[in-house]
Amino acid sequence: MSKPEEILLHDKKMEVPKESVADLIRKMIAIIGEDPNREGLRKTPERYEKALKFLTSGYQQNIETVLNGATFSVSYDEMVVVKDIEFFSLCEHHLLPFFGKAHVAYLPSKRVLGLSKIARLVNMFARRLQIQERMTSQIAEAIESKISPEGVGVIIEARHLCMQMRGVEKQHGQAVTSAMLGSFRHNKQTRDEFLSLVRNPKH
């Protein structure tokens, strides 16, 4: 299996333009017919650059740095579920936000991940230019590659501003994607247990 995190890392041969993001945003503001020098906009390019660096900081991380040795041997073999992980990402087609919740579960084989690491993994993939479907399978594949569990399930529910702001989608439309690997794919009972844990508000 290809390592999912490597697909998105910068190609070292790719030339990075010398202009800064702030320079480009200053130009963009002028192109759309605004005055980049007026009071309210003067510091916007630098602010935007800073925000964008944070929102794409997932490129500075990979599975190894995020999980950083946080896998543990255990005899635990019940389903591990972490639900309602909030995330914010940028769609790669419009560079506009999509955001929502990720629900992640796996059935351990011999190893488990530190619980907080699952949220960090979600954030690493979210803080890149993404499409929801790919992000969903990258999270599942990363967990599979790291701890070889019996199975992994990932469900992501998200709202896409590129759709909602442009009126492509109904105001409250949510896109739901899932990736089921191993027993989550092959065993209906496992999958159903995960789905009911995700849907049940008491958990």
Ligand code: ZN
């Ligand atoms: Zn989009």
